[in-house]
Amino acid sequence: MGRHSLPDQYGAGASDPRRRARRRTVAIATVLVLAVAGGTAAAVRGGLLSFGSSCQDDPVRLTLAASPDLAPALESAAKRAREADLTSDGRCVAVTVSAREPYKVTDTLLAGKDPGAEVWVPDSEVWLQRLTATGGTADVSTVGHVASTPVGVAMEPTVAKSLGWPEKTYGWLELAGAALRDNSLRLGAADPARSATGLLALTRLSTAAAGVEGGDTQAAAMMKALSQRISDSDGQVLDTLPRDSSGTEQGNPRRNQALVVSEQAAYAYNTAADGDRSLDFFYPKDGSPRLDYPYALLEQTGLTTDQSRAAIRFMSYLDDPPQRRLLERHGFRTSDDEVPDALVAGAGGSGPQPYAEPAARPASAVALQETLGVWTITVQSARITTVVDASASMSEPVPGSGRSRMDVTKAALQRALATFTAEDEIGLWDFSTKLDGAKDYRVLVPTERLGDRKGTGTQRDRLSAAFGDLAPVPNGATGLYDTTLAAYRAATGSYAEGKFNALVILTDGRNEDPGSVSRADLVAQLERLTNPERPVPLIMIAVGPDADREEANRIAEATGGSGHEVSDPSQIQSVILKAIVEAASRDGQG
Known part of the structure; x- marks a missing residue:
């Protein structure tokens, strides 16, 4: 360790x-x-x-x-x-x-x-x-680790026994599914934006969901349900359990019967509580992530x-x-090889639960960031207009992929779409030069709720089809400045209260429309449109070797947003989610 x-x-x-x-x-x-x-x-x-x-x-x-x-x-x-x-x-x-x-x-x-x-x-x-x-x-230097503890799901004994504990083992997706299938099992957790325990567990859940058909949508639905029972911190989540063992609070819908917590948290709760109030602990069979207490x-x-x-x-x-x-x-593990039986028993663990199995491999920083991004937009719901560059250069091949920039961009947008719920509002524009008369841009799908149905399909269906139809415009140039101003004016003018509002612009080049507004004027107008009370951060993503990250950042910062650069369009989904987390964090601190 x-x-x-x-x-x-x-x-x-x-x-x-x-x-x-x-x-x-x-x-x-x-x-x-x-x-x-x-x-x-x-x-x-x-x-x-x-x-x-x-x-x-x-x-x-x-x-x-x-x-x-x-x-x-x-x-x-x-x-x-x-x-x-x-x-x-x-x-x-x-x-x-x-x-x-x-x-x-x-x-x-x-x-x-x-x-x-x-x-x-x-x-x-x-x-x-x-x-x-x-x-x-x-400037932080990690020089070692003090202890560790695995993350799992603690439950009240009657609930755990109804699920077959300790003989029956579950994976993360199965445990979450059992807890969120109906109201018979109330599962609580700490806010993943403020809790490593919550974030690590949620990432394991997302990883498990990615391996099954329709898993992204299933994971988002679980996140939405879980968000209704979130506490600010790991300490507070334990306070959501029934306060007594008499059974008088067992039916209280505000009280949780199961919690995503660490083994140490369950140990501390059990050793401080009366025997009747103790918890049983599930160690997911597909791996328990662990808290590792770095010494910095x-x-x-x-x-x-x-x-x-x-x-x-x-x-x-x-x-x-x-x-x-x-x-x-105090309930912590100090060895990767030896797990004290007394510690596990105190936490509510028992065989054949896989409590002695090695901890799950650490999630990558990218995976954690993606999970946090999905969580942010799932919990708060989002209103996002996506604007995609359709200039001729988007037909350029992506080295080593056998596909064009536009093809890879469309695939990334389809993956990103799967992370949004029916409550989110998503729209799509594309732009080049003079796509709609004198305008460099056109609205392909107005920004509306994904679950809304028109005719035979939903907004999600319309967006998915529109993503698939995106194509570079032959000989089209990049009308970036006029498009950015028009899209931002529309986004701020249709601000949705209570949602995370943002404008995402994807471009692989610099402004090539000589008749457009100047960059200085663009930045000045964006600053005038920006309202801290109704934030709409611009997330501008520069795609490929010809895009200008520095320019993208200067333009986006005028709105409280951020500019990003990706060498491969397949990275777009991760960058969007990362940018959403950063923007939501800035909004929360403000």
């Missing part, structure tokens, strides 16, 4: 009485030698001797921001370290532990603000990936060399057997 053994110079802590005795002998001998030499006074003045003092007089002080579930164990370890006079380079290590929600620390770092800590132990690498994915400048140094806080060495010394101390046992008593 990335644990590190340190050189002896880091390991000179005072936990061993024999070491303390040896140090006292050396100190006495040094005093005698200096006294005989007549240099005692000078030694005292020079700081070589300190009569009646200890290393606690001048400790290396560290503030450690820890995930709330881990903070109590680390506070106990920090207290032990102080009592044992744990040292780094001869100075005591004084660690103060502060419980901080990882998403709040992440937001602070992304904002370029001081998190008020030199060391950070979030519950998952997910948060460090988010710093990178969103282009953050935070926050360089931008002005971390000194002494603090850095002391922080690493404390991490090494956490790997000592007594501290590992302390972590296990």
Whole structure:
């Protein structure tokens, strides 16, 4: 799990009485030698001797921001370290532990603000990936991992038994399906935008759904249902269980009977509750993702060399057997190979549930970002108009694919369409030059609710057909500026309250219409149309080698949006979802 053994110079802590005795002998001998030499006074003045003092007089002080579930164990370890006079380079290590929600620390770092800590132990690498994915400048160095815990589904015993626990095993899709099939089983989770537990589980669910026919639509429907029972944090989700064991709240529709939580969370709940209130724990057979508690140094806080060495010394101390046992008593795993039966039993686990199976392979940063994007538009519902470049250059081949830019773009848009629900409003324009009289653009499918039916088909059917019919215009140039202004004016003029509104423009080139509005005038007009109270971020995606990412970004930023560049149109879906997450995050912070 990335644990590190340190050189002896880091390991000179005072936990061993024999070491303390040896140090006292050396100190006495040094005093005698200096006294005989007549240099005692000078030694005292020079700081070589300190009569009646200890290393606690001048400790290396560290503030450690820890995930709330881990903070109590680390506070106990920090207290032990102080009592044992744990040292780094001869100075005591004084660690103060502060419980901080990882998403709040992440937001602070992304904002370029001081998190008020030199060391950070979030519950998952997910948060460090988010710093990178969103282009953050935070200087964070991961030097190891403290513990781990798998993520699964905890249930009230009567509900678990009705599903065949512990003999019957389920995959993520089956568990979610059982919970969301009807109202007989109420499943809660923490908000994936604020919880690594929720995001990791949701990504596993999405991955499982991708392997079955119609899985994307099924996953989106499950997300929509799950969003109705979301809590802000992992701690709060446990509060949604019935408050007593008398059965009086079992029928309360506001109370959950099953939760997506970590093994450690279930352990903490069970060990703190009466036996009748304990939970049973399902370990999905297709793999439990895990929280991995990275130990990170926050360089931008002005971390000194002494603090850095002391922080690493404390991490090494956490790997000592007594501290590992302390972590296990708090419900954490400290080994990938050995799973204490008492820990699993305390969490509500039992055989033949696959609790000892290796954790599922970590989801890629792209997969996590896509899941979060789908979650954002699923929960909030979206109103998005997509504008696609139909200039002649879209017929250029994509190297290694055997298909044109337009063909690959259409396929990516079809995949993206599958992630939206019937409540979302999606529309389609295309553009080149003079497509509709003097206009460079035309409306192919007006932006309407996907579930709306006209004639024999739905809006989704019409969009799917329109995507399939997209084609480059022979000799068509790129009328980018006029199209952008017209589309943005339409998007802001038809703003839908309570939805995530956005305009997505895909182009593989620069503006080629000499009679269009200038870029400076375009940016100025976009800024005038932008209303922070009714945000409509422009997401402009530059596709291929001829597109200008810098220009795309300058134009999009005028609306609070963002510009992106993809070398391969197949990346379009991922980029759209990533941009939606970023825009929604900025809107939420504002």
